[in-house]
Amino acid sequence: MSDRKTKTICFTNNKGGSGKSTSCANLGYELAKAGKKVLLIDGDMQLNLSLSFFDEEKVLEMAECEANLYYAIRAKKDLLDYVVSTPYENLDLIPSSTLMSQIEYELFTMIQREYVLKKCLKSIYESEKYDYVLIDAPPTLGTWVINILCTADYVIVPVEASPWGLFGLANMFDFLNGMEEMTEAQIMGVLITKVDERKNYYKQTREILDAYEDIYVFDTFIHVDSSIEWAQDNSVPVAVYKKSTRSTKEYCELAKEVMNYGSR
C-alpha cells in the first residue's frame, strides 16, 4: 500500500452486472456523507457511475465534450482539471465517455502504458484534496483495468449472490496475484450483492468465498432492493431516493467497514 494520504479503491470484477457501479456510487455517497472528501472516477464506457449522479442529457453532454476521462488519458493530462462537482457535498466526479471503448487501442502505443492513469492522478494525490478516490472499472481485464489496479491501494470485488455469481472469480484472483510486481493493490474485500432471501444463494456464495483463506468477505452484504433501480432511474444515490430502505442502511454500514479498514 502507498503512503499517500488519499486512498484509492477500485471496484473490479470481470463479470458484468455484479454491482460494481452501484456499489461505487453508493459507497462514495456514504463516505462523503460521513465527512470524507471523495473523488469518483467513471472508468467505464457504459457511463453508469456518471448516470448515478447526473441525468442522461448531462452525462451525454459531458461524454461528448473533451472534458472527460478519455481525452485526459489519451493526451496524458492532469486529471485535476477534469473534476466535476456533484450535487452533493464532499463528492466530486471525473466523467467518462463512450469513447472509452477505444482506450485499449490508445494505450497500446504508449510508453509505460500500465501507469498512464497513475501519472494523470499525480497532482490529485499531491494536492491531498481527497480522502478517497473510488474508481469504477469496466468488466474486462485488459490494459485499462491494469492501469486502474496500478494506481489502486485497495480492490473491492462485488459478487452477485446467484448461481453464476462466482463464475470466473478464481481467474480474477489469479490475475490480481499475477500483477503483484506491478501494483501494491490489496483486495480489501469481496462484497456480496443482490441477496434475495427467498433463495439460498447467499449462504452458498459465502461458504464458497470463506474457503479462500486469504480473502476477506465484508460482513455487510447488499440485499436485492428495487429502490436501487428507482434511484438510478432518477440519477440519485439510493439514500437520497429513500433514506429508510434496506440498501441505504447497508451501504452506510459498508462505509463504516471501509473507514475502519486497517483497524480490524
Ligand SMILES: Nc1ncnc2c1ncn2[C@@H]1O[C@H](COP(=O)(O)OP(=O)(O)O)[C@@H](O)[C@H]1O
Ligand atoms: N442491490 C440491488 N438490488 C437490485 N438491483 C440491483 C442491486 N445492485 C445492482 N442492481 C442492478 O443490477 C444491475 C447491475 O448492477 P451494476 O452496478 O451496473 O453492475 P456492474 O457495474 O458490475 O455491471 C443494474 O441494473 C442495477 O440497477
Ligand SMILES: [Mg+2]
Ligand atoms: Mg458497471
